[in-house]
Amino acid sequence: MKLNEPEHAAPDDAVARRDVEPVICYPTATLPAVDLTAYRAARDGWRKIAETLVPPRDARTFRVPAGHFFRIVSVEGPQVGDLNLWHEADLTERFYSGKTRALHGTHLSTGDRLWSCLPFLRPMATITDDTLDWYGFDRFGGSVHDVIGTRCDPYTNRLLSGGDYHFCCHSNLIRALAQAAGIGMDEAERHVHDVLNVFMCTGFTRDTGQYFMKATPVRPGDYLEFFAEIDLLGALSACPGGDCASEHSSDAATCHPLLVEVYAPANKPHGWRPAEPNAYSRRHGM
Numbered sequence: 001m002k003l004n005e006p007e008h009a010a011p012d013d014a015v016a017r018r019d020v021e022p023v024i025c026y027p028t029a030t031l032p033a034v035d036l037t038a039y040r041a042a043r044d045g046w047r048k049i050a051e052t053l054v055p056p057r058d059a060r061t062f063r064v065p066a067g068h069f070f071r072i073v074s075v076e077g078p079q080v081g082d083l084n085l086w087h088e089a090d091l092t093e094r095f096y097s098g099k100t101r102a103l104h105g106t107h108l109s110t111g112d113r114l115w116s117c118l119p120f121l122r123p124m125a126t127i128t129d130d131t132l133d134w135y136g137f138d139r140f141g142g143s144v145h146d147v148i149g150t151r152c153d154p155y156t157n158r159l160l161s162g163g164d165y166h167f168c169c170h171s172n173l174i175r176a177l178a179q180a181a182g183i184g185m186d187e188a189e190r191h192v193h194d195v196l197n198v199f200m201c202t203g204f205t206r207d208t209g210q211y212f213m214k215a216t217p218v219r220p221g222d223y224l225e226f227f228a229e230i231d232l233l234g235a236l237s238a239c240p241g242g243d244c245a246s247e248h249s250s251d252a253a254t255c256h257p258l259l260v261e262v263y264a265p266a267n268k269p270h271g272w273r274p275a276e277p278n279a280y281s282r283r284h285g286m
């Protein structure tokens with residue numbers, strides 16, 4: 001842990017050094033524009049083609065062809081979900097939470113994209129609707145749908161509390177992926193990755209910069225909607241933390257299922273094409 005008090009005196013020009021204006025690391029004005037009007041027009045006459053109910057403290061997978069939509073829906077009661085995404089035909093292309101955070105910020109909402117890992121770095125999905133977009137940032141600096149947390153896992157739990165707990169999101173995602181991909185648990189574990197924390201309300205404390213969570217504002221009927229930019233295999237865990245008001249990595253919290261719905265549009269969005277892998281030459285100076 002960091003020390004409570006610094007050991008070194010501030011220099012004479014400390015105020016001036018702290019007063020330097022920040023610069024956005026990755027200005028996004030040059031990214032291809034998201035045409036929300038075209039995406040939403042494609043919902044006219046769409047058809048629900050699949051539904052997957054994710055049981056509490058467990059995970060399920062789902063497949064979404066490129067050009068289709070999917071929704072994660074709150075049912076029965078407040079519940080947080082941990083989302084993993086892979087290219088349907090290549091598990092090595094997976095959601096890159098860190099770069100998505102660098103591009104779009106700590107929390108995602110309508111118009112933001114979920115980017116895939118290097119060397120692909122292309123949009124996997126675009127968020128086309130978010131019924132919690134009214135929440136914004138609260139007085140604690142909290143907001144919903146973060147890409148700052150990682151996923152609850154039994155290793156961190158073991159470090160902090162000493163016991164073995166088998167129904168963390170990490171383990172739930174492993175079991176679901178192993179079954180869907182027909183692979184062993186060890187192989188599946190290597191493909192499970194940092195998540196989009198759907199419906200979770202999180203931030204960093206202002207004084208210590210620590211990751212915090214608080215009860216999610218989600219209510220039954222709320223949803224987060226995505227458009228698949230490539231063929232997707234998704235996995236969603238209904239976190240053992242439930243609404244994440246108090247604790248996770250245990251059976252203490254009240255948990256609810258989550259629903260995943262997949263929709264086929266009557267027509268693809270005007271001008272849309274599946275995303276291509278990043279065009280960088282990959283010579284790396286050689």
Ligand SMILES: [Zn+2]
Pocket residue numbers: 082151152168169170238239240241248
């Ligand atoms: Zn979890």
